[in-house]
Amino acid sequence: MSAVSWIVLDIEGTTSSTESVHTGLYAYARPRLGPWIDAHRDDPGVREAVRRVERDAGLPEGAGTGDVVRVLHGWMDADVKATPLKTLQGQVWAAGFAAGELTAHFFADVPPALRRWHARGLRLAVFSSGAVSSQRPWFRHARDGDLSALVDDHFDTVNAGPKRERASYERIAAALGAPGGAMLFLSDVPAELDAAAAAGWRTTGLRRPGEPSEHADFGGHPVVETFGEVEV
Known part of the structure; x- marks a missing residue:
């Protein structure tokens, strides 16, 4: 071999530790997902992630941010490894690390x-x-x-x-x-x-x-x- x-x-x-991810990172991302989507609607990655959420959750195209965030929060609560959730969380976390708000x-x-x-x-x-x-x-x-x-x-x-x-x-x-x-x-x-x-x-x-x-x-x-x- x-x-x-x-x-x-x-x-x-x-x-x-699992706690550092679920308690630390998840708690940080949860209230920031909606504002992040609204502030970055012209970002291709955000736009595609939102479309994926709409398709995967059976939401109408162009659904409001509130509906999209409710789906994302549900996935977080169930620990669903959904790609659009991971994409948006990753962007929020990267910004948090860059700002010195996360370690x-x-x-x-x-x-x-x-x-x-x-x-x-x-x-x-x-x-x-x-x-x-x-x-x-x-x-x-x-x-x-x-x-x-x-x-x-x-x-x-x-x-x-x-x-x-x-x-x-x-x-x-x-x-x-x-x-x-x-x-x-x-x-x-x-x-x-x-x-x-x-x-x-x-x-x-x-x-x-x-x-x-x-x-x-x-x-x-x-x-x-x-x-x-x-x-x-």
Whole structure:
């Protein structure tokens, strides 16, 4: 089997606490979605996202901002990984990070491990359900300093596909120009690890104390509690 050359990271529950996303980022975005849509109606990305919401929710074209926001809030409450929601949230969060109103949370063991792996010549990428537009500022505005220079590439459900499908991991490996055996995926979600393994990737599960997957069944995947225990 090829030596590991790429480590691909999930974010929520893996590098960072679920609470920091759901309580911190979601609470920040929730009241700002409507004003953001109204202030950026000429932005092609916003316009397309609104159209997607209308189509997916069965709203009439040109529905008011209030109707669109009610759908978005419903998706947030149900933790629906809807692409237009991720797009709009990502834009709001990026603005919040740039304004200094948001700071990213990382578990204490993560930044030193990322720096250590990078110094060894291992390359790092991210695969998260959060939009790439929100991933980049998340790593740039960590409490431990700017971590973005350590990450070579970013993937989400738009440019790679669903996180629980084998084909998504095959696309990522192809995009990075590496065989599956050279890829190591770190995630707290067993179904995501299963999909990566089906694509020939190496995998390691994160069993973070206090996180939703703390007591999950990881099957045959290696499992650790911190990045310091990951074998590369």
